[in-house]
Amino acid sequence: MGIDCGKDDPDLKEEMEKQFVDLLSEELKLQETVGEEHSHHMNITLGEAKRLASQYQREAEKCNAATETCEGARERAQVLLTKEKKMTTLWEQRARHLGWEGE
Numbered sequence: 001m002g003i004d005c006g007k008d009d010p011d012l013k014e015e016m017e018k019q020f021v022d023l024l025s026e027e028l029k030l031q032e033t034v035g036e037e038h039s040h041h042m043n044i045t046l047g048e049a050k051r052l053a054s055q056y057q058r059e060a061e062k063c064n065a066a067t068e069t070c071e072g073a074r075e076r077a078q079v080l081l082t083k084e085k086k087m088t089t090l091w092e093q094r095a096r097h098l099g100w101e102g103e
Contacts, residue, residue, distance in 0.1 A: 096102065 092102070
């Protein structure tokens with residue numbers, strides 16, 4: 001049977017055209033189904049990505065807050081250490097004035 005198969009038989013030609021249309025319709029439905037499944041999967045993936053991004057953002061904010069707290073504590077400790085060094089120097093000077101020779 002060649003390409004011209006059934007061209008002279010109107011009933012056969014009509015049946016073959018019907019089968020061809022049915023096949024095309026089925027192919028389009030399959031492509032639509034695959035597209036819908038792909039879209040659904042992408043929506044789920046996007047939702048998960050947004051959820052994770054939000055979680056990482058919250059964790060980053062916690063880290064930033066903790067860093068600021070630590071930095072503030074370090075600055076206060078530095079001020080106290082500077083004051084303590086000044087007091088130590090003052091007391092050492094007084095002790096030397098009173099005869100202490102140090103180590």
